Amino acid sequence: MRVPSLHLLRAFLETARLGSFSRAATALNVTQSAVSQQIRQLEQEVGTALFQREGRQIALTDFGRVYLKLVGPPIAALEEGHTTLRAMTGSSSVVLHLSRSFGSEWLAPRLADLAAQHPEISVTCMFLSPGDSPGGNNGDAYIASTSRQGDTNDFVIEPLFSTTICPVAAPHFGPVDVARLNDYPIIHTLRRHDDWQTWCMAADVPLVARDKGWSFESSSMSYSAAKHGLGIVMAELELVSDDIEQNRLRRVSPVSAPSGHNYFIAYARSRYERPALRKFRGWLSKQVPG
Structure with missing residues (x-):
């Protein structure tokens, strides 16, 4: 019919x-x-x-x-x-492809400032999935870390920042003895499976068992679970700085370690000079930690 x-x-x-x-x-x-x-x-x-x-x-x-x-x-x-x-696809639009955790934890809290400074810009954020080819996306830019950087010939690469890691928990979680982390409920993030080992070695404490505790695919879910008191999570401090500042999370140790995650933004070379994207680039450069 x-x-x-x-x-x-x-x-x-x-x-x-x-x-x-x-x-x-x-x-x-x-x-x-x-x-x-x-x-x-x-x-x-x-x-x-x-x-x-x-x-x-x-x-x-x-x-x-x-x-x-x-x-x-x-x-x-x-x-x-x-x-x-x-x-x-309008002239005032900016389409970004980015990881869920970066978008939810770092970018989203800052977009109100972008809206205040450039109300004419419309931003669309789409999450990258494992195996996505940035070159196959038709957005203006993508944000990722060096661990997933692919072919960048068609992009203008600009570094954003590197992250440091430290275990965090909800303020009401209670005191934590980092020398005995295996006695506490631990939250693992599957996409950052080496972070606990990296930090434990830097802090010179016993390694956290990978087969115990809670495991979530994304950092965003891990952080949300920790905020609700489920356990201790290894966090990229730059992505949870607002949560720490507003007392939704707290560090359980003064020791931090380099994560090895170096975030960058890759602008599509063919769209680099679009007026809306130029404004977004200027705004973003002022948001990056010094």
């Missing part, structure tokens, strides 16, 4: 929403006669009347009400998707 044309479905949806051919015509910027013809054509295609007509009054038939429930949500989703894509 052939799917009716979109302009016929939109005429039906507007007429059903507004309860009038004339008001639907105004909303669609066409004539009332055009809307009436489109509704008649749609009724011929579906094989039944969708509206009851009594003089100038119209109302949905039982079949019309069923049809509205069936086609209304998909058409709304299609229009929303079109609007979203237009916004993402």
